[in-house]
Amino acid sequence: MFSLLRSRTSARLCSRLQTRRVGSSAEPPRPQRNVIGTFTPASAALFVSVGVGLVWYFRNEKAKLLEQREKERMSKSYGRPHVGGPFxxxxxxxxxxxxxxxxxxxxxxxxxxxxxxxxxxxxxxxxxxxxxxxxxxxxxxxxxxxxxxxxxxxxxxxxxxxxxxxxxxxxxxxxxxxxxxxxxxxxxxxxxxxxxxxxxxxxxxxxxxxxxxxxxxxxxxxxxxxxxxxxxxxxxxxxxxxxxxxxxxx
The missing domain is CATH 3.40.30.10 (Glutaredoxin)
Structure with missing residues (x-):
């Protein structure tokens, strides 16, 4: 009899503990922080403008470098470039x-x-x-x-x-x-x-x-x-x- 009573008491305690655990875990969801930041139209336009500017700059500098190398090559090989002739x-x-x-x-x-x-x-x-x-x-x-x-x-x-x-x-x-x-x-x-x-x-x-x-x-x-x-x-x-x-x- 005493053993049966203790078993029922333990079952009730376990049930109460489970109820408390379930209740304590139901917390409202926390808002997630935006770690990247807001990508506004203004920032997008700035990003595109900077990209276009860099592409133009490097293409222009590359063209200047190639032309300078060509002129230097001609000068080294021929002194004053001998360009032109009969045609x-x-x-x-x-x-x-x-x-x-x-x-x-x-x-x-x-x-x-x-x-x-x-x-x-x-x-x-x-x-x-x-x-x-x-x-x-x-x-x-x-x-x-x-x-x-x-x-x-x-x-x-x-x-x-x-x-x-x-x-x-x-x-x-x-x-x-x-x-x-x-x-x-x-x-x-x-x-x-x-x-x-x-x-x-x-x-x-x-x-x-x-x-x-x-x-x-x-x-x-x-x-x-x-x-x-x-x-x-x-x-x-x-x-x-x-x-x-x-x-x-x-």
Missing amino acids: SLVNCSAPDKRFTHEDLVGKWSLIYFGFTNCPDICPAELDKVTAVLNEIGTTNSEIPLQPIFISVDPARDTPGTIQKYLVDFHPSFIGLVGDYQETKSVCKAYRVYFSTPSDADPKGDYLVDHSIFVYLMDPEGRFVEAFGQVAQKDEIVDKVRQYVLAMTRE
Whole structure:
């Protein structure tokens, strides 16, 4: 009897303890702290702006470094860069006539090598040359300056195609083109790299990798300076004025 009573008492105590434990564990949930912080639209815009700025900065610095290395390489290998030389190409404004190195004599020339199917770089560089011509034409109209575009894509760039392409730029642009060997020869003379294959398909959809420089030639057809992609319009205008003034004093 005593044993049975003690067993029932123990069972009641255990039941009470379990009830208390269950009741004590039912606490209201605590709010979780945001350890990251609030990502507001303003902070998102700042993050994107900083990222874009860093990408632009490093691309610009890389372009400057590559151009500087190219100029240093040319100077170390050849002293004063020997750029230019004899060439003969089709004048797109008069396909029955040839434009040669002798046609550079008597004028300052800005020469750019590119191709009409170029999606962005060539148009940007030709726009820059156009801006230079407009500036010098307004402030120094006495400087005889002719812009020349030489195609590095002879398979697709016909005289007619080039003429239509240059309409969007300065009206004094002279378009030149030749066959593959003529193109290769003039590019070699001006130390221009280009990747168009000799058997390129005229109907093919391809890009031409090439050097990005605007060459300034003096009225005797001699190389003066090469302006890379990072060179701005004002820099080119100032350099042209300086070289013209220096040559006038000689």
